[in-house]
Amino acid sequence: MLRDMKPRGMTEQAFLVLTALADESRHGYGVVQEVERLSEGRVQLRIGTLYGVLDRLSADELVTLDREEAHQGRLRRYYRLTDRGARALEAEAVRLAEHARYATERLRARHAGGTA
């Protein structure tokens, strides 16, 4: 009676979190800051949202715990991208770049047609 649907695509939030962890491991608020910077302020992750995304990415083994540090008496957990996460991020980046290329080509053709 039930059919499993094909896996859902990566959300923008997940894509940005993976991108934030691509160059170095970061703690929770560090990821929030980096995502905000990467999206030029457009995406502001709330803490509940961030940990929901991290839970999902951890369950899919795309990110993993890197280390724990104490900072001003408080626990900071640093997360890093796994090899699987790097491959997933790369595949998604290629897919988005393809889409962007198609859009650019068609817009160029449209502008060329409009000026002809």
Next chain:
Amino acid sequence: MSLLEDRYRRVLRLLPASYRAEREEEMVSAFLDGAGPAADDDDARPRWPEIASIAALAVRVRLGGAGAAPRSIAWGRAVRLTALLGLAFQATMSCVYLAQALGAYGVFPMPYAHGEMPFGEPGSAERAWHLSRDLAPALWIVGYVALVRGRPRVAKVAAVLGLIAHCADFAVVWAGAHQPPFLTHWVIQSLMLVVPALALLVGFHRDAPAHRHLGRVAVLPLIAGAALFLILMVLSEWATAASRSPQWPDMWAWVWPWLLPSGLSCLALLVASAGYFVAHLSAPRRRSPAVALALAILTVPVALTRLSYLNPGSGDQITETMNAVTVAQVIALLLCGLTLAVIGARSLPAGDTASRSVS
């Protein structure tokens, strides 16, 4: 501990204890990092968007989110099944309402059609309002079909619009009636719509597994609705004929409480519960806490709605008969609901340990 930290920890209590045991310290740290210098301010409080994000996370974690404990996953299934079964019933009833509306508007002949459009002049605002009100049940059909075809977002939008239409209908009746209907009665009856809609909104979260049912599952309530419409038409004919008899209403006082939407829902739940009990006893391997819990959840709004029809102290025999039937329905629902809840709770997977590997 600063006041703000204490307040953040209170917000985090929305999360299950097992989740907090793993995440609380780093989440508090992230919150306080984000608060910056305000962290030492006595007036600083968690912002509403932060609280909302934790509440949403709490719902996902408790209802089978990513890496959730087996118990939470089972609860998630139960809540999603509550939505599915509730919407299936509403879709069935909506077919009946739509068929009645189409008959009243003369789209197809009805045994009791009077050949006139029911409300307002053609093209008038009154006609448009009644038409939209009469077609609003279609939203529940759209919601159900969307859900079984793997489109929960469409189902959520349809269910919310269905609830808005339901409230708007009541508001217009309330504003225009000389004797406004009882608000409490309406609120209780609305629970039969609100509970499945709420289950739909919270149960089909981002991490919920995506399933698409076969097409025939989508059609089942529509077939059931058409069959129910025909049965109700035949019963109406019989009742009309019987009303001319000196013995009227005779046995009909025993039948009416089953023919209202809540009566039909009660009947459907009792039959489904009986089926579950048989399956539970005969096939122990296929015992599912989700089915038992979903049916138990659904008995609550239906039992409350049936109770709202009680009219004690009226004195006449017909009302007393209908009261007796209603009390019997409520007792049967409560017994089934309690038994299902106990079976469901006992069948839930033990432990509350999530599979998040963060330590």
